[in-house]
Amino acid sequence: MKKVKSLLQPKEWSRTGAILLGIAPVFITIAVWLLSCRHPFFWDTIQLASRQAQWYYDQHFKYLLLPDVIDSGHPSGFGMYLALCWQGFGQSLLVSHLAVFPFVILTLLGLFRLSKNFDSYLIWVFPLLVGIDSVFLGQISLVSPDVALFAFFIWGLVGVLEKRSGLLLFCSIVLAIISLRGMMAVLALYLFQVVNGQDGGWRRLGHWLRSTLPFIPAGLLALAFLGYHAWAKSWVGFHSDSPWRESFTVVGFKGMLKNGVVLAWRIADYGRVFLVLAILGLAFKQLKTLKSNTFFPLVLITSLIQVPHFLLFQGVSAHRYLLPFYLALHLFFCSLLEQSQVKSKTKSIILGLVLFGLASGNFWIYPPGIAQGWDSTPAHWPHFALRKEVIEYLDQHDIPLDKVGATFPEIGPLHWRDLNGRQDGFSPLNLSQNEYVYFSSVMNDFSDEDRKLLFEKWTPVLTLKKAGLKTILFKKP
Incomplete structure (x- = not known):
């Protein structure tokens, strides 16, 4: 030691x-x-x-x-x-x-x-x-x-x-x-x-x-x-x-x-791919001593407990479900790095890359059409300012919120989100009934067909962008 x-x-x-x-x-x-x-x-x-x-x-x-x-x-x-x-x-x-x-x-x-x-x-x-x-x-x-x-x-x-x-x-x-x-x-x-x-x-x-x-x-x-x-x-x-x-x-x-592909993505997502690759490299060099590693069993246990429901069910795949597993990975990585016999300079490079990767993950935003776990990254923060502007625009133009269609997580009374007493809120998306549609980058439930119809046929009356996020208020043609 x-x-x-x-x-x-x-x-x-x-x-x-x-x-x-x-x-x-x-x-x-x-x-x-x-x-x-x-x-x-x-x-x-x-x-x-x-x-x-x-x-x-x-x-x-x-x-x-x-x-x-x-x-x-x-x-x-x-x-x-x-x-x-x-x-x-x-x-x-x-x-x-x-x-x-x-x-x-x-x-x-x-x-x-x-x-x-x-x-x-x-x-x-x-x-x-x-x-x-x-x-x-x-x-x-x-x-x-x-x-x-x-x-x-x-x-x-x-x-x-x-x-x-x-x-x-x-x-x-x-x-x-x-x-x-x-x-x-x-x-x-x-x-x-x-x-x-x-x-x-x-x-x-x-x-x-x-x-x-x-x-x-x-x-x-x-x-x-x-x-x-x-x-x-x-x-x-x-x-x-x-x-x-x-x-x-x-x-x-x-x-x-x-679901297995999605699970692998969840594990490697938001910069954690650097951590996973470092663990695989270090573990490969220490195969003979893995049994004595204190935190290797914790990685196995948390994965075996949490993986089955990820694989078996259609929509149980949020990043936050894996928090105990992520913690086990961090502990395992540190123990592997500490026990590794590679040069000190190499350890510093590995650690620097992992720190850089994890830090960068807080700013990862995927191209339009790729769903993200927006609750699992601070990158969702600009949504709140954009959302506020949309609501202010609708109020100023006397457009009732129930005339505006939206998807998760913006359906229902504003009070559920803002604790402001307002019981009015956006309606579930229905392009045949909605007079307006509130579209946001953080809404994963717009289908490709809905997205295509909105961008090709509907009229954007308010377009807002901030820090990689986009919000558009569409009006029915």
Whole structure:
């Protein structure tokens, strides 16, 4: 280990450099949060945060389960938490973003705690790698339950690695009440607990049973919720009238192949291709020692838990679903880099390329017609200014919003997004009925046929561009 450590700590490496590396992820993360703390609700947070919290806020917490129209089968702990924040401090966008800030801080603290598993200046580099990942930055700029999930998964890993059963028990309970994916994260922590530590302990049934102890309360809580939900509503996950039922359509073999390509894209997307290539190169040179790598099992576990639903279902492919897997990749990369026997200069080049790639991913915008996970990149930010101009134009020209067709994520009352009390909003896209159409780069649901018809036959009355995004208000010919 001393030899590896000396390779990673060249003579020119200074205390100042370490301090700057340590400050960088904190500065970037808090700056991103501050700059976005008045942004409207966006993407899935409209349903998973705003609408669910609104239900509890309006009903004064009289009911545990949500109405079917906004019930996606998940525990709604985050929605309850947000409604409590509104009740205590007022209903506003600022309060909503402030509600997420504690989880942002918990995440940062957890990243530095996890970095203690490294012996070199990677102690400072690891938090920076995660801190510039576009999916992480995209999510913390939203009022997203996945920020809380990520924070408590990180601290759950700390509990496993430091053998702190109390911490693991607490994190598992919180994860279990956030979402179904939180429950999957608990399973990942349990399996990692089984394989971590004792050599060959996973071969003994007693070890598997003892490892369950910190997870029993979370498991019972999850079973209680799922059982009660199934008893009260006769469905789990989705129902026949669910707005997202098509996303859970089971695909055939060709569909699985297509989903596999999409999954590979999600893993490599937004600059992470640099990270993946670096991992493959380093791992190839260390094949004989992979079994002893602490974080290799975590990569396998998080992938095995999360990959099946990506492959089997039609529309369950959001980047944010893979946050635990992305974290495992970052940990695995740092451990491989630390243990590698390549020259110090080569390590510096690899690390520099990975940092550059991940940083660049925050600005990736694909050509028109290619759908993006806009909630997983800060590149969606200009949309809010463009959207505001469209609404102001419509108000100034006395055009009712319900005369304007749009697609996800802009359908429905403005209040769901802006918390401004306005119950008017854009209508679902229907080119035969809409008098106007609101088109935006961040709307993935315009078909090629709709796009062609709009651009060739309809009249653009307002065209706006900003930072690579385009918004057009079309009028029916």
